[in-house]
Amino acid sequence: MPRIIFHRIKCIGCNACVEAAPERWRVSTKDGRCNLIGSSEKKGIYTAKIHDMEVEQNQVAAKNCPAKIIQVHE
Numbered sequence: 001m002p003r004i005i006f007h008r009i010k011c012i013g014c015n016a017c018v019e020a021a022p023e024r025w026r027v028s029t030k031d032g033r034c035n036l037i038g039s040s041e042k043k044g045i046y047t048a049k050i051h052d053m054e055v056e057q058n059q060v061a062a063k064n065c066p067a068k069i070i071q072v073h074e
């Protein structure tokens, strides 16, 4: 199953990932960083399993992220 790996602490809240994959990403009103919906956290790294059909739009999110903190593994 594909998954996303996200290094949240470096997020600048620019919203680019939300525009690419709105079902998976949402900027937090608490700290201005993005939340990876459906993820679990370990030592600051967030991981979420995703469906095959979500891969493409999350690859766009990863590509457009200026902080380069999103990885998509197929």
Ligand code: SF4
Pocket (backbone or CB within 6 Å): 010, 011, 012, 013, 014, 015, 016, 017, 018, 025, 033, 034, 061, 064, 065, 066, 067, 068, 069, 070
């Ligand atoms: S594109 Fe990157 S830096 Fe911008 S909100 Fe999403 S994760 Fe954060």
